[in-house]
Amino acid sequence: MPDPNGFLRYERQLPKRRPVPVRIRDWREVYPPAGEELIRDQATRCMDCGIPFCHEGCPLGNRIPDWNDLVRTNAWAAAAESLHATNNFPEFTGRLCPAPCEAACVLGIADDPVTIKQVEVEIANHAFDLGYVKPQPPATLSGRSVAVVGSGPAGLAAAQQLARAGHAVTVFERDDRIGGLLRYGIPDFKLEKERIDARLAQMEAEGVIFQTGVNVGVDVTADDLRERFDAVLLTCGALAGRDTHGTPGRQLRGVHLAMDHLVPANRVVAGLQESTPIDARDKHVVIIGGGDTGADCLGVAHRQGAANVIQLDQYPLPPEARAAELHPWPTWPVILRNYPAHEEGGERVFGVAVQEFVDDGNGNVAAVRVADVVVERVDGRRTVTVTPGSERDLRADLVLLAIGFEGTEQQPLLDQLGVTRNPRGAVDAGDDWQTGADGVFVAGDMHRGASLIVWAIAEGRAAAAAIHQYLGAPGDLPAPVRPTSQPLAATR
């Protein structure tokens, strides 16, 4: 029986982050492991309310009150088991999820919500440290095989579910390492890559085969895969970066997509290359885009030794607290999101849009010309109105475009399968997660549009359950209730 008064005794408290002057000199995670007592106290704040809206908030349907109470009573092994029952990779979500569960926490109506995400990551840490994460190979093999194309969290979650159900799973990845955006998009200060390796070791022991450096559609055709495997799951992400096409000066040297900055920076940290062609050292950096990709560029730029960083956002400065009339509890509120990278320096400018990249006379960017703007929805369409006379130049010798993604890349694989992208750049699926091609399924960002890790895992689990059924295997695989194979608005 949970402690009904826990939230009266303990205030919400997050673990301390490593000091800024220390952490920007390395690439280690910002949060050191939290003390056990702090996490137990925080878990004690969960009152196990009659209707746990946090379940509804979490796309995976994580059984949050259950594992909060197990942590409160020091039952870490049982907490790890309960958490892993719905989430293959709590070590990723516990570090990286924006925690929609916390926005839906009942305690949040009158008080600060429970620090659900922090409890989650500590359960995951205990599970690895104390040896609770063990391979769970299947008791019998089904004799059926599945190819998973793409090794981000969607592909990995599906692969683990299917391998544990006895199917022979091979994951094909065109990069040289497994992990998708977890590996080369998200910087180490948010997720150290040993976390991925530790999980991959478990999956390999469960029978999953990983093949890196294989661009499906180029190195092996879609027909090859369909002949060799009983089902194919596409989890190729939504990696087509949005560009500022048409903005004067876009072609100047020094103007780059965010991913062209983040990927080599991650590879340098991993020791795979010595330097990056897009280094922020001593540069005046302007990041266009106020989301978490922009915040990742900010953290990387500071660690590379940027002289100065400005992050621009078209939208006005959001409120710091939920505007209840617009975003009532338990919905996801539009509020100012501060990432740890923001306390490391730099300036944020809201309500501005780029008008031009200014040439230094030699084909290099010298400044970003911005103007104040008002962004509105008129008849359902987004309009951007420039305030006359507000133009000004911001000095810049490196500009990073972090303005989102336009869906999955158009690539030979899609042509070979006869699968098309919808107007959002995503690949549609039927209720059974199948694309228009028989036996070919889709999940994650490739299906949903650029979204979140928690949604990728949830869709991977749901698609795995559908594939298991398609293969005619006995019994059902567990799948979250909420993910639907129908096209959804992106959540990032």
Ligand SMILES: Cc1cc2nc3c(=O)[nH]c(=O)nc-3n(C[C@H](O)[C@H](O)[C@H](O)COP(=O)(O)OP(=O)(O)OC[C@H]3O[C@@H](n4cnc5c(N)ncnc54)[C@H](O)[C@@H]3O)c2cc1C
């Ligand atoms: C910079 C950045 C930071 C982010 N930070 C967060 C965060 O803090 N929290 C959060 O929840 N989400 C975050 N996200 C979003 C999150 O990373 C994605 O939603 C998630 O990774 C999607 O998972 P996925 O498995 O669908 O695809 P991805 O992770 O994109 O993986 C797709 C994989 O498919 C591979 N692939 C593509 N085509 C082929 C092919 N033909 N053959 C073989 N392999 C192929 C790609 O190389 C890639 O490895 C961030 C995204 C970015 C870009």
Ligand code: SF4
């Ligand atoms: S995965 Fe995200 S939404 Fe679900 S419990 Fe963890 S932090 Fe909350």
